[in-house]
Amino acid sequence: MVRDELGTNTATALVSLEEQQKVSPGDGPIGRGSVTILRFECLVLTILILVWWLLSPEGITSSDWQGLLLAATPLAIAAMAQTLPIVAGGQGLSAGATLVLVAAVIPSIPMSSPADTIIVIGMGLLIGLAVGGLNGVLIGYAGLRSTSVTLSTGAGAMAYALEHLENSYLPAPPALAALLYNATIANISIVPPLMLLAVCLAGERLLRSGLGAKLRARGADYYAGGARYGGWPVLFAYTVAGGGAGVGGVLLAGALGSVNVAFGAPVLLQILAATALGGGVPGLRGGSVAGSLLGAFIVVATGNLMVPLGIPDYFSTAIDATWLLLGFLLCLVAQRALVPTQVSFEVPKRARWALPLPVVLLLFHFRPEASDLATLIAGICLLGVGQAAVLRTGAVDLSMPGLISAVAITTVAMTGGLNANLATTLPMIASAAFAVGVIQGWIASRIGRAAMVVTLATAGFAQAWGSGLLVELPTGFAPPLLSSMTNTRWLGVSPAAWVMAALSIVLAFLLDSRMTRGSKRRTAVLGYIASALGSVVFGVFVASLGGSAHYSLADTYLLPAVAAALLAGNLLKRGGCHPIAFAIPVAILIVLVDTLLLSWGANYAERIWALMTLLILGESLHFLGVRRLATSTIRIAVGSEGTPGL
Secondary structure (H helix, E strand, O other): OHHHHHHHHHHHHHHHHHHHHHOOOOOOOOOHHHHHHHHHHHHHHHHHHHHHHHHOOOOOOHHHHHHHHHHHHHHHHHHHHHHHHHHOOOOOOOHHHHHHHHHHHHHHOOOOOHHHHHHHHHHHHHHHHHHHHHHHHHHHHOOOOHHHHHHHHHHHHHHHHHHHHHHOOOOOOHHHHHHHHOOEEOOEEOHHHHHHHHHHHHHHHHHOOHHHHHHHHHHHHHHOOOOOOOHHHHHHHHHHHHHHHHHHHHHHHHHHOOOOHHHHOOOHHHHHHHHHHOOOEOOOEOOOHHHHHHHHHHHHHHHHOOOOOOOOHHHHHHHHHHHHHHHHHHHHHHHOOOOOOOOOOOOOOOHHHHOHHHHHHHHHHHOHHHHHHHHHHHHHHHHHHHHHHHHOOOOOOOOHHHHHHHHHHHHHHHHOOOHHHHHHHHHHHHHHHHHHHHHHHHHHHHHHHHHHHHHHHHHHHHHHHHHHHHHHOOOOOOOHHHHHHHHOOEOOEOHHHHHHHHHHHHHHHHHHHHOOOOOHHHHHHHHHHHHHHHHHHHHHHHHHHHOOOOOOOOOOOHHHHHHHHHHHHHHOOEOOEOOHHHHHHHHHHHHHHHHHHHHOOOOHHHHHHHHHHHHHHHHHHHHHHHHHHHHHHHHHHHHHHOOOOO
């Protein structure tokens, strides 16, 4: 029954791709809702500039306009280019990482003449085009899911950028800065505004063309739960998006060099905030190139007000997250539609898949020197179970790394190293996590996979909270009782590992029991609660494992957890679904493979690339399964009704 329904939906989706040809090339992408959003953006930007002028003792000088332009141009170009995949119904989670990668690499290339500089600019563009082209091929032709692909390529790009930055912190190359910014009128560089104007006009013209109509048709089809693929229009959209991020990286390198790239680059949160303010949200389609341009200037102009208003720098990610949520709400209002969450089919419980975890932990009794690895394995299993539960709704919880870091910092800062404070701190943290899970789950039940934008905003708020605690409160150390959870040994393994292992097994069993029946809303809420609580427990033990807490530029937890969830879903399916418990053995294998690579001398980037490759290969299994099912469905249709209209 389930297979027949899935086959019917697949065949219908494949046929619906042909409906792209019925969309009129002259249909403009800007409807009444988009015009309203553009007017709103103009009003907001005008108010921000007016406030900026009132707070400036000497008014807004040419140097102020120059600073605004230099800060906004990289973000604006990346956001305008990112509009195309969003219109096509896809995700663009690699945009920020691609920009950072180009900005990290460009300053290290020698430039002794204008010709060399132009060649280097071309190299930066090619890097972006290569990342975008890879995304386009895997999504447009292989039919892989855009979330998995762009998350993987983004992690690979960021890993290489961070490895490169560790060995090469360089200022902006003088030749590059001169070529991009030395030509001025009234002390304001003319190249950035000319680039913004050209990209905006070209982008709007493209969205009004036949290609734009195909992208919107593909987005509408995918929005309604239809087929993936999309062919060369999708390839073109992602390639342009990568190229836009590459150009943004070149501009950023010319303004700042690689010194501050990892800290001040307009990363994914800002890029998606700009596109959302312009009416484009991944999973909800919509948007315009002009709207993304105005959104980028709103994000940057808000940052300019932080100093005169006396707002601490650590609030910046919270402000960006606020703009992202506001843009998200505007999109919902403009479209006047909600997307039903994608809940998988019912699946029998497979609790036995969780049994390898305690067995593996017991084996560490014979290798007590590697007991910290057991703690990491149990933690990734817990996070993998949470992501597998969220994956049932068709989304990924991007708030996980932000929550882990914020919880670790909160645990250390709020307890002050005293055991007595744990009784109040831990319940407060758990309550907050539960509330986050309920809110995100409720939103996901209403809008489906577009809830990933909300989880990204949650990560921004969590990062601002953690950064504020690091600044305002002395970090200190974890309470002795908490530290003992990772320093003592039960059967050769830390108590923290046993606690997280037990919680992983219990959560997997309960989720497989409860999420396979009942309302879609309850399914989504349970999934996000499990993810949030898993992040909290792991964050608390991260603080105890290190004795203190701090932020790291490299996220070492999200990708393994997501990989475990996705690979579990692709390797073992029953009626279109998989037991959540199967994420546990997959997570164990991922951590062991990563440890093996580390023992062979692989650096961080190489290990992330290996995980990225593994994730894409696993996602290919999903593609092959869908393709095989579609082929069999078409054959049945041919045998019973003649040649289908494909």
